[in-house]
Amino acid sequence: MSAGRYVIDSRTGRVGQVMGREGPYVQLRPPGGGREWDCPPEAxxxxxxxxxLRARVRAINSEGRLP
Structure with a gap:
């Protein structure tokens, strides 16, 4: 998966945005920011x-709350 795409971590059902790779894992970040987590590509x-669409709306909404 390429950086910036939204995927689902099938282990947890969480939606995340692909940020990059670290070793054998893909790093995902929650929509709107937050702590990244590692996900095996097969999951x-x-x-x-x-x-x-929901993820993009959450990200836009969180940007609007920044000072």
Missing amino acids: MAPAPPGEV
């Missing part, structure tokens, strides 16, 4: 369009 699935 990732493309996020459905509705989830991607």
Whole structure:
């Protein structure tokens, strides 16, 4: 998966944005920011369009709250 794409971590059901790779893992970040987590590539699935839209709205909303 390329950086910037939204995926689902099938182990937890969490949606994350691909940030890059670290060793054998892909690093994911929650929509709108937060702490990254590692996910094995085989546990990732493309996020459905509705989830991607929700993730983008959350990210835009969190940017609007910054001072």
